[in-house]
Amino acid sequence: MGKDSDLCCDQLIRRFDHMTAVDQVSLDVPAGTFFSILGPSGCGKTTLLRLLAGFDRPDSGDIFIRGQRMNDVAPNRRPVNMVFQHLALFPTMTVGENIAYGLRRQKVPAAERRKRIAEVLEQVGLPGMSDRNPQQLSGGQRQRVALARCLVLRPTLLLLDEPLGALDLKLREQMKVELKHLQKSFGTTFVYITHDQSEAMVMSDQVAVMRNGRFDQVAPPEELYRHPATPFVAGFVGDNNRLSGEVTRVSGDTVELTLAGGAQVSGLAVSPGLTPGQQADLFIRPEALQLQPTVTGERLSRLTAGVVTTLFDGANSRVELEVAGQTLFARLPQDGSWTSLAGGHPIQLSWAPALARVFAGATP
C-alpha cells in the first residue's frame, strides 16, 4: 500500500442490523486513476461510497486519502467531493451559484471565484451558462454542472454514484466517452460506482467487481473480460455462455467436461484442484464460438447444437442455440452469410480450449 496512492482502504467493514454491507474491503487507487466499482444492486457499493464520502462510518478498518487517515474527518473537511445519483443540484440557486457554493466555503475571493466558474464551465462545455437555473437545463447539461461543481474545488478524489443512470441510452453512451475525456483532462482520481458493466468497461483504468460486500476481482477491464477470476465475474462482465457438466478428464491446464447429453467439451481450468467426477461450469464468450472451424491443425473443442432462432441486431447479431437443455448464444459473422439459419437445424460449434474457462461448480 503506497503512501503515494490517492485512496487506500484497509479491511473496511460496515454492518447493518442483519447483514454486512461492506465486508473486509481493501483497495488501493493510485493518483489519476479512473477506478470503478461494479456490482449488482444491493452488493454494498453505495454503502462503500458513503463511507468514503464520510456520510457513514465503518465499523472497523481504515480509510486513507493521500496517506491521511480519514475515519474521524467530517464530510465537509474531506478532500473528497461527490456527484450524486440524482445530481442534487441546489434548485434554489443558479448554475453559477451552485458552482460558487463550494468556492465560497473555501473563502475564495469574489473575483477569482468568477474566473474559476467561467473556466470550469468552459472546460465542461457549458460556457456562459452561469445565470441559468438548473431546471432549465437538459439532463446532460445538468450532469456537467454537477461535475463542474465538484471539479472546480480541485478535490483529491471525486466520487460518482451512478450519475448516468437517469439519462436515456443515447446520451448515456455519449456521456461515457465525455466523462473519460474529462477525467483525463482534469487528472483527478475518479471513483465511480455502477451496476452497468459497459459503463465500467468503457471508462475505467481499474474495475473492482463487488458482490455481497466483497470484491471478487480487481483488474483492468480487459483482464476482467479475458481472465475472469470467479464464475460471478465471468457471468457478470460481458455476455457469456455457461455450460454445466461433470469433469471427466484433467490434463495439465485443460479440463474435459461431459454435459448432460453426453457431449464432451474442454476448456482452461481456473479453479485449482479440479478432479474427475466433480461438477464444473465452463464459460465461453459468444464471439469465441466458431460456426465453421477456420483454423485447422489447432486442437479445437467441438459441440453439436440445435439452432433455436437468430437474433438480428446489426453488428451484435447472434444465434440462439440449445444443447442438452442449456441455452447458448453465438455471435454471427459480419459477412451476412449466416442470417438464414433455420430453427431446429443442427450446427457444429468449435472453439479453442484456451478461450473457455472452467470453474468448480457450486457445491450442491
Next chain:
Amino acid sequence: MRASANRLALWLLMAPFLLWILLLVLLPHLDMLRVSFQVRESWDSLAWGLTQYQNFFEESYYWRTFVRTGVMSLFTTALTLLIAFPIAWYIARLASGRAKGLLFLACLVPFWASELVRTYGWMILLRESGLFSTTLQALGLVDGPVEMLYNDVAVIIGLVYNGLLFMLVPLVTTLDGLDENLVEAGYDLGGGHWTVLREVVIPWAMPGIVSGCIVVFMLTLGSYLTPILMGGKDSAWFTEQIFTQFITRFNWEQGAALGVLLLLLSSLIVWAGLRVTGQSLRKVMG
C-alpha cells in the same frame, strides 16, 4: 348543447364558493368601507367625511394600540417560527413511519378543544391561585402568590401556542419534500451545519416559512379571546377596540374605520413580507 351543460355544471359547482365570497367577505367589507366614511351629523342625518379616520390619527391611544398590536403580532410570528422549525424538522426528517404520524397527531390534539378552553387552560396554570404559583409556594421558592397572568409575556405565550399548528403544517410539508441528497451535497461541498441550514435548507423551505408566517400573523393580529383573557384590562389589543366601538359605544362608524385600518395593516405587512423574502403569493399558497 353539451358545452352549455358543462358550463351550467361549472357554475353550479362554483355557486357555493362565489356566494360565500360575495355574501360573507365582499359585501360586509364594502359595507364597512361605506360606513367608515359616514359621519353622524345629528340623530337622523349622515354626511360623507373622514372624521373617523381623523380621530384615529389624532387620538394617540388608537394608533398606539394599532402599532403595538402590529409589532406584537410580528414578534409572535417570529417566535412561533423559531419554535416550530426544529419541531417540524424533527417530524419531517428524523421521525419515521408511525412516530411521524403520532407526533403530528400530538400537535393536532389541543385543537380539538376550542380557543376559549385552551386559553382557560393557560389561565389555570398561570393565575395567582394557579398551578405554577402554588407549586412555587409549596417548594418554598416564593413567599406569597405570584400573578403570571395579565402581562405581555402571558399574551405572547397564548398567541404562540395558538399559532404553532398553523406554522407546523406548511413547514413539515415543505421539509418533507427536501431531498436528503441536497443536504448531503451541502456538507460534501464543504459547508458546516449553519451554512447548510442557511444556504440549502432555508431557501428550500421558504415557501412553507412564508405561508406559515402569513397564516400565523393574520390569526394573531385578528385574535380576540387570547389577548383579552390573558392580557386583562391593559392588554390593549386592536380588535378589542373595534369590539368596544361596535358593541359598547354603539359607534359603528368609528368601529368600521378601525376595521378597515386593520385590514389595510395586515395586507400591507403581508405584501411587505412577500417582497422582502422574494416570494409570490401564488408560489406560497399553491
